[in-house]
Amino acid sequence: MCHSCVCKIGPSMLASDLSCLKDEALKVVAAGADYLHLDVMDGHFVPNITWGAPVIKSLRQHTTAFFDCHMMVSEPEKWVDDIKDAGGDQFTFHLESTSNPEALIAQIRAAGMKVGVAIKPGTPAESVLPLVPLVDMVLVMTVEPGFGGQSFMADMMPKVTFLREKFPALDIEVDGGLGPATIDAAAKAGANMIVAGSSVFRAANPADAILLMRHSVERLGNGKADADLTRRQ
Numbered sequence: 334m335c336h337s338c339v340c341k342i343g344p345s346m347l348a349s350d351l352s353c354l355k356d357e358a359l360k361v362v363a364a365g366a367d368y369l370h371l372d373v374m375d376g377h378f379v380p381n382i383t384w385g386a387p388v389i390k391s392l393r394q395h396t397t398a399f400f401d402c403h404m405m406v407s408e409p410e411k412w413v414d415d416i417k418d419a420g421g422d423q424f425t426f427h428l429e430s431t432s433n434p435e436a437l438i439a440q441i442r443a444a445g446m447k448v449g450v451a452i453k454p455g456t457p458a459e460s461v462l463p464l465v466p467l468v469d470m471v472l473v474m475t476v477e478p479g480f481g482g483q484s485f486m487a488d489m490m491p492k493v494t495f496l497r498e499k500f501p502a503l504d505i506e507v508d509g510g511l512g513p514a515t516i517d518a519a520a521k522a523g524a525n526m527i528v529a530g531s532s533v534f535r536a537a538n539p540a541d542a543i544l545l546m547r548h549s550v551e552r553l554g555n556g557k558a559d560a561d562l563t564r565r566q
């Protein structure tokens with residue numbers, strides 16, 4: 334974890350060896366991860382299933398790392414209390430998964446978690462504008478949600494640029510296909526929270542992979558956003 338860095342790197346545990354999730358989490362925290370990105374998939378909103386609150390609760394017994402829960406689920410409102418109870422620090426829902434985002438945001442806040450709103454590749458950046466004052470972070474997906482190890486969609490970068498120009502201090506996260514070959518594009522566009530799964534867990538040295546991405550954002554980034562990932566519970 335880097336206390337003086339504006340950029341935050343969150344390894345996606347989806348790419349870890351799930352048979353030893355605890356060890357994998359501790360490994361990347363020791364390698365300099367600023368937070369852990371936990372992909373919750375329900376087999377309905379996306380065609381894949383990962384884990385839910387019980388697994389997150391188990392992992393919480395072993396680390397005080399900030400848990401950014403990426404909720405790829407239908408009916409996210411039904412998940413809020415369980416994710417909070419499991420030790421989730423941030424609840425990042427998909428705009429496409431709810432008809433009443435304002436009510437969901439209020440529910441997440443009342444539960445005591447930070448709020449992120451995610452948009453799939455086909456969803457325009459303009460659609461989150463009314464929600465920006467209400468949330469802590471916008472996640473611009475750079476792959477179709479559902480699977481790790483996909484190729485980075487560089488054509489999503491105009492969305493990041495658009496949001497960064499409008500909101501210099503907004504936390505903007507990118508997720509999917511980020512690694513040494515793609516980080517500069519995301520950094521230049523203005524992303525300050527970087528999710529990286531395969532590139533960290535498959536690296537010969539995860540600490541080097543994290544450092545390389547951190548340096549790219551510190552060098553090329555242009556925003557004033559500085560995500561506060563202090564745990565509140």
Ligand SMILES: O=C(CO)[C@H](O)[C@H](O)COP(=O)(O)O
Binds near residue numbers: 528529531532
């Ligand atoms: O939300 C996700 C997939 O829906 C994952 O967070 C994402 O795919 C990260 O994995 P990788 O860095 O391997 O692409």
Ligand SMILES: [Fe+2]
Binds near residue numbers: 370372403508
């Ligand atoms: Fe994710």
